[in-house]
Amino acid sequence: MNMASPLEARSLSLVREGNAVLDGVSFTVAKGEIFALLGGNGAGKSSTLLTFLGFLEPSGGEVLVNGRSVGSDVAAARNAIAYLPEAASLYAHMTAYENLDYFLDLAGKSATKDEIDVALDRVALPNEARSRRLQSYSKGMRQKSAIALALLRETPILLLDEPTSGLDPVAIDEFHDLVKTLAEGGQTVLMVTHDVYGACQVADRVGLLRHGKLVGSFAAENGQRIDTETVHAAFAGREAT
Ligand SMILES: Nc1ncnc2c1ncn2[C@@H]1O[C@H](COP(=O)(O)OP(=O)(O)OP(=O)(O)O)[C@@H](O)[C@H]1O
Numbered sequence: 451m452n453m454a455s456p457l458e459a460r461s462l463s464l465v466r467e468g469n470a471v472l473d474g475v476s477f478t479v480a481k482g483e484i485f486a487l488l489g490g491n492g493a494g495k496s497s498t499l500l501t502f503l504g505f506l507e508p509s510g511g512e513v514l515v516n517g518r519s520v521g522s523d524v525a526a527a528r529n530a531i532a533y534l535p536e537a538a539s540l541y542a543h544m545t546a547y548e549n550l551d552y553f554l555d556l557a558g559k560s561a562t563k564d565e566i567d568v569a570l571d572r573v574a575l576p577n578e579a580r581s582r583r584l585q586s587y588s589k590g591m592r593q594k595s596a597i598a599l600a601l602l603r604e605t606p607i608l609l610l611d612e613p614t615s616g617l618d619p620v621a622i623d624e625f626h627d628l629v630k631t632l633a634e635g636g637q638t639v640l641m642v643t644h645d646v647y648g649a650c651q652v653a654d655r656v657g658l659l660r661h662g663k664l665v666g667s668f669a670a671e672n673g674q675r676i677d678t679e680t681v682h683a684a685f686a687g688r689e690a691t
Contacts, residue, residue: 454517456481456530456607456638457502463510464497464662471497473662474511481606484629484639486649488685489659495642496536498659499609502640503533515607529557532600536612538592542585546575546595549584553599561602569598573628590621597628608632610641614648626652646685650676658684 457479464472472494479485489495500506501513504524513520515527533539540549550566561569570580573594584592593613600608610629614622629652633639643649649656650668656676658666666684668676 454514455479456516457485457640458514458517459498459501459511460514461511462498462501462508462513464494464501464506465509466497466506471662472501472508475659475662475664476511477657477664477667479638479640481638482633482636483655484633484641484653486653486656487640487642487659488644488646488649488656488681489642490644490685493659494662495644495659496611499533499611499640499642502609503528503531530605531607531609532596532603532605533609534593534596534600534611534613536615538584538589539596540584540592540599543583545583546570546580546598549595550599550602554602557603559603566598566602569601570595572601573598574624588621589616590618590625593617593625594628597632601632606636606638608637608639608641610639612643612645613641614643614645622648646682647678650678650681656681 455478459475459477462472462475487495487498497506501508502515502520504520504527507521515530518526520527544552547563547566554561575591575594575598579587579591584595614625617625629639653676654670656668657664668681670676
């Protein structure tokens with residue numbers, strides 16, 4: 451049995467176009483854990499996700515997926531990961547059914563309409579919407595469709611880039627509940643965001659990224675959520691020293 455952490459960054463450094471974007475970042479995300487990487491614009495959050503997907507190559511250190519260096523087996527890493535970029539990842543001109551069928555096929559999998567319905571039920575995408583093109587969907591509905599695809603692909607790891615930006619408060623709560631349910635079922639979640647409140651609400655652990663360095667870490671303890679005020683103060687650079 452593979453006991454390695456699903457996700458690990460080891461002294462990860464990254465240079466993009468001559469700029470040091472990540473500088474010695476280390477963290478692990480355990481199976482079933484939700485880890486939120488919090489940081490301001492340009493802190494290096496999206497770059498971190500792209501490195502786990504093998505789209506960016508570390509200039510120092512390494513990233514591992516299920517204990518294997520991504521550099522040594524990009525395909526294995528990508529097979530294990532469902533990635534939700536900030537902008538839509540599915541086709542606007544196709545229905546939810548067509549999108550899921552098409553992207554499953556690309557992933558070398560297939561599902562019956564009933565199986566697709568089960569996944570869409572789990573993410574609570576309304577029945578009436580499923581045969582409509584995604585261009586008529588809200589962002590929340592597109593997110594749900596993308597999560598349903600991850601469920602059908604049976605990927606054990608979810609990478610989420612600013613998953614709740616542009617969602618209304620009700621949709622944010624629904625999305626957080628869904629992510630928590632998935633994590634309780636064993637999914638490992640790495641999300642990046644600049645939403646302090648959302649990160650503290652959903653994550654088991656929050657890491658604070660500033661100018662490419664991990665400068666703080668906060669964990670939920672004794673069943674309590676992470677304290678938003680504490681993290682907000684640290685984010686704003688007002689933490690007690
Ligand atoms: N395509 C690119 N080529 C070169 N440098 C880039 C590229 N994309 C981003 N960068 C630089 O990398 C740094 C980190 O960007 P990244 O997108 O990872 O940050 P982020 O924390 O996700 O920011 P945001 O919250 O604004 O999305 C920034 O300084 C940015 O200018």
